[in-house]
Amino acid sequence: MARTPGAGTGATVDASGRRLRLGILIALALLVVLALRLVVIQGVDASGHASEAMKERLRSVSITPERGSILDSQGRVLAASVDRYDLVADQRLVKDYRTWNDDTNAMEDVALEDSLQELSGILNVDAAELRERMVGDRPYKVVMKGITPQVKEQAMEIGIPGLLAEPVSERSYPNGSVAGSILGFLGGDGIPLEGLELSQDEHLSGTEGKRTYEIAADGVRIPNAEFSETPAEDGQDLRLTIDQDVQWFAQEAISRKTESYNADWGNITVMNAKTGEIVAMADSTTVDPSDPSATDSLFWRPTSLTQSYEPGSTGKISTFATALERGGISPTDTWTVPNKQEFDGQVINDSMPHDTYDMTTAGIFTRSYNTGTVQVAQTVEDEVRYDYLKQLGVGEHIDVGLPGSNKGILVEPSQWDGRQRFTTMFGQGYTQTTLHLAQILQTVANGGVEKQAQLIDAYIDADGSENVLPEDEGTRIYSEETSEEMLRLMEGVVELGTAGPAQIPGYRVGGKTGTGEAAGVGGYNGYTTSFAGVAPLDDPQFVVAISVHRPQGDWKTWQVEDTAAEVLSYLLTKYNVPPSDQEPQNYDVFPEDPQKRPW
Amino acid sequence: MTATQQRLAMQQPVQTRESTAPQIGQAAPWQPVIRPARQPGGDAGQDASPRRRTPLALVPAPIRKSGRGFAGLCIAVLVAALMAVLVTNITVSNRQYEMVSLKNEQLDLSQSNELLRQQVEHLEAPQNLAAEATKLGMVNPGDVASIDLSNGAVTGTATAADAEDKPSGHVAAPASPSEKQAAAAAASSASTEAEAEPSEAVEAPVGAGAFADLPAPSGADATGNGPADAADSPAQESADGGSDSLNGGTIPAPEFSASGN
Secondary structure (H helix, E strand, O other), rough: OOOOHHHHHHHOOOHHHHHHHHHHHHHHOOOOOOOHHHHHHHHHHHHHHHHHHHHHHHEEEEEOOOOOOOOOOOOOOEEEEEEEEEEEEOOOOOOEEEEEEEOOEEEEEEEEHHHHHHHHHOOOOOHHHHHHHHOOOOOOOOEEEEEOOOHHHHHHOOOOOOOEEEEEEEEEOOOOOOOHHHHHEOOOOEEEOHHHHHHHHHHOOOOOOEEEEOOOOOOOEOOOEEEEEEEOOOEEEEOOOOOOOHHHHHHHHHHHHHHOOOOOOOEEEEEOOOOOOOEEEEOOOOOOOHHHHOHHHHHOOHHHOOOOOHHHHHHHHHHHHHHHHOOOOOOOOOEOOOOEEEEOOOEEEEEOOOOEEEEHHHHHHHHHOHHHHHHHOOOOOOHHHHHHHHHHOOOOOOOOOOOOOOOOOOOOOOHHHHHHHHHHOOOOOEEHHHHHHHHHHHHHHHHOOOOOEEEEEEEEEOOOOOOOOOOOEEEEEEEEEEHHHHHHHEEEEEEEEHHHOOOOOOOOOOOEEEEEEEOOOOEEEEEEEEEEEEEEEOOEEEEEEEEEOOOOOOHHHHOOOHHHHHHHHHHHHHHOOOOOOOOOOOOOOOOOOOOOOOO | HHHHHHHHHOOHHHHHHHHHHHHHHOOOOEEEEEEEEHHOOOHHHHHHHHHHHHHHHHHHHHHHHHHHHHHHHHHHHHHHHHHHHHHHHHHHHHHHHHHHHHHHHHHHHHHHHHHHHHHHHHOHHHHHHHHHHHHHHHHHHOOOOOOOOOOOOEEEEOOOOOOOOOOOOOOOOOOOOOHHOOOOOHHHHHHHHHHHHHHHHHHOOOOHHHHHOOOOOOHHHHOOOOOOOHHHHHHHHHOOOHHHOOOOOOOEEEEEOOOOO
């Protein structure tokens, strides 16, 4: 280059040579400028500029994991996440606009007012209300929350400037209030507030992912450029032991029963006798997770789990089982049972006056006489009775994976007062929940082996692999012999005793009724009537515990065993348990005939 | 081969001097001196007369030819490279458009699938099943009997169902997916429209036709139809979330919302 001007001077200097030289000078000058710029960029703050440029190109997007579904035991969806949109407006941009008309192939002016009318039709919001939300000078204003993708599409098709749709995830509960209290619900901001949604959030929510990539000036991702993606880990699905059909049936049944007695609340717990799996946990009123505020917060959780009460005569199940196990008595031993009897200065009487009878152990249970019960219970020490109650779970939380379980109140025998010693024998003086009752009956019905109540069957990973929770190995509490005797005792209750309406034609059913006094402000001022039933007795499959709190009217007319029979009958049919037509094997009530005597 | 030729040429400069020296000044490697070297023996008698002509007539020709070929090759490589870059660019950007389209299509399909799934779930809800069954005149069953297939024994006594034994309907039916839509409540027409929409989307084949059913990205009126006037474009762009969602470009970014299974 340097040589060229030299060569030029040697030759004749003419106009073209001058132009050439000028051009070269300009080119040189420009080159120098470029070189200097290069030095500035590369030399002065090279890494700073590089990272700034990178920042310009780099986009980072967080990937929201999908929240796991909650399924029932048959894999039907109880709760799932769905795509929804929030319509928001940048009010500064909302105005009349022009748009392309496909029919006329021309631009046409659209008045905002017309668009708002159209949008109001789609969103079903008053046009004036809509105008208030959309017209103004706020850069961000929510117009409508949680609309479906279909509605969003219709709304966006209008093409109002400044109207945007933001994708959000919402929870859908296709069965409404069926199992609502078990599932729980999320708050408006997607924060879990109750039930399994809250307690199992860790499993359901998954892990957020992140995608980082570079984009070119035209908005297209640069291929082969820096790209990293940490995929979101979707939450695990939850499979419950609940059967939504049984759950619905039980909710219907208890709702009807509670309403007919005008009671505060009622609940039913259905348990698989062999595994401890909870098939249904129904309340008289159940929250609809889509609209929790419409329901009293008492029903935001299963009352079977949260409400404890004095069980009354259903408490005799454990009393008799313990006496048969440890008291050295048999179901056919004879006892003299008066209507009223004094023990250690405490007078115990029965709810209705009756003659003094010679009765079998089974007979006392069948007729649920308190005086006889105390005699039977006294064959074992208070401490032994207490230990058994404790082992059966009374006074302990039952952890099924739900928040707010009530452990009931069971104080140690050393703190029992003179009367409580006796009342605990027939189910007063301590409290338990309906779930406790179901658990006790499950133990007795399952050959004396307790299987911990279970609500969650399995966690299912996003890839479909199932992590089935191991079944409880079981704890033997009563001997098989005691268990068999107790089933026959309970059959007597259904065949000859207080629970006639619990009979199911073709099946052998056992159970125990109970009406406990309910403590309120200032002492006992109501009742809790309950029943625990099991069927079929040949091979116990299902346990149903039911209670109705503070029913109104005459206690003699209250019966919940018919509801239990309804639910049991439904279960037996649904799960294809054939009728056995076996003769009942209950014990005699009285050692000598006649068996039918006035109560 | 060329290296060998050059070395040979330098070892025997004399043979070519007569013809080329005046122009070049010294034996250059590219000079056509290879011929004698190639003729180790044989036709010595014929060598004398064509010696002058051979370098003049034959040799420059291949040089010029190969030079032209090289230039041609360079140009061809250049053109090929440019074409390759062009094709790559076109392919890449087409793929990007295609990807966005497919992403949107996937979103659309998963959403219509989700709607259908919700409708199925809604119809499967026990309350709705019971209500439908009652509508059809069904009642709760009576007692059942069963037949043991292994021995033919019949157990239980089946009884007729009670015509009045219907589900009580105490448990409220869940709101249907379309009821939940604020829009659907507006008019029955709105709800039928919403219900008709998914089947349409599902029937659409995956292909060119399906693209027509893609959710129109907001602001597509302006970008899709080209002749948007200048005053309009900024507003439309902002309607899309402006540079945030488009990143300054013309392709709407795919929505990365969680899709239904």
